[in-house]
Amino acid sequence: MTKSATPSLRGKITLVTGASRGIGRGIALQLGQAGATVYITGRQPSQSLQSNCEYGDALPTLEKTKQDIEDRGGKVILVYCDHSDSESIKALFERIDTENNGQLDILVNNAFSAVNDINNSGGKPFYELDPSLWDAVNNVGLRNHYYCAVYACRLMTKRKSGLIINISSIGGLSYAFNVAYGCGKTALDRMAADMAEELKESGVTILSLWPAAVKTECAKELIAAGKVQEVVKGPKDMIEESLTTGETVEFSGRCIVHMAADPKISKKAGKILFTSDVARHYGFKDVDGATPQDMRSVALALRFFGWRKLASLTPNFLRIPLTGMHFVSYKFE
Template identity: 50%
Template structure:
């Protein structure tokens, strides 16, 4: 599974899933450009410059080449200039784009449980400017480079929030739109041999999630048993990255274009486990779904390998 010689971009890679994806692409040998805001534009200045540069250094240590670039993904002029520089510096080569940049984690967590009509309507822009509009712009500029070479992979990091209510109205609308963006772009890019997919990671142990559910010594905080049920067996930040790296190296990846992929399904197909040696639950696993609903006793009798077919998951959440 070598990506040596390939040029990749992972947006929003200072930490979390973006960082994990970038590390795995680098481990496979790719040159990986990672983007993030400058410290003064970041909600968490402790990450800022240090986080982005540390990620780039770790990519290089793992065998790839990490290059940090500060890009404010709420500023489309900066986004355009960034892609123009990639095009020029690599003579029109771009093999992989992973749209992961997101700026709404904090505001989403602060407003969980508050009805949309009691929330400042500008939360829509906070959630969907970088998390959706920016992804469209990045995909346009990346596609202009990729179609000239008749090859490429665009991955949009999405979630099950595109299926049914999760967190708030703006979040779900944005994620469903992102999945539709992937499928529709795939229609127009198929003849150009550019593969476009959405990926749904499961519950992921990001830095933010760990702060919510764990004490400094790593023990679970009291009173969070119900809320952290999905995360006890969750993925590391690098598991989805393993799947994307495997997909990028797959000569038959065009067979998946337009699809929404689940990280654990990729693990089964390509034969890998998480970096901690575990196999995270599948979002389609009946066992995991029942556990998430709090039906632990029933779930204990159902093997984790029993899964709902994808078509049934979609059919069960259709709105007529």
């Protein structure tokens, strides 16, 4: 598809949870730049560590995200919200309802509070870790997303319009980080699929979005500290290369802007979309002008599994069929 102009989301009311840093911050920046009114959430400064990785300087804050959106001419409302607390989540949506006469067009379920817990697990197996790791990973990373989807749909279904994006990952298909993480991402994808089933004919679309390797603040800190292999399994050089040359934190935001402006997006309800596939479909590149790695690239997969010579001979246009992706995970006898 030929390169497309960035669509306008002027008049849209959007919510991005967990927008202090990383992908959430990037998504909020892109939505605001596209003209949407963006509600951004994060924990109170006293509740949030200055660095969620503990390997470098202080990371961006929710206030910085707000300022950057405004500097780009966007409209933003900052709301401190503890996404581990059900009453705080409920109050957030009540505020959006009151301030916008019931309008909420886009919800991005992105909040995640277990980066430190994952980084500090040191690659240990689940039985050597405190079982509370499950709650640390999946309270905000899964339970909260369910709560947010419930409250968002109560607003959206009344207007028979809305889009909910769950920010998930390939950890929902194949092992990544630890058991709790993989279970949470798998459940998040299944949640989108099952909610889509019940949202048929409602006018509300929900789906999962899978970014590839992203150049987050945390990824940069891990590389600088030489801690990558403690957190991510796989060939060290390839992982560091992916994190260094991967997607910017705003690439997922570009994907969501295009999807939100697509009148046919309901056909993707309940599906899992790769950011690289979304960019290919709508014809755009990352904000830095690059074309990020294709998660379905055969050459990329060969490199990851150590077959570098074969990978170098494999044409870039060869891609793994979506049906073939399932063979990485499912263990039917």
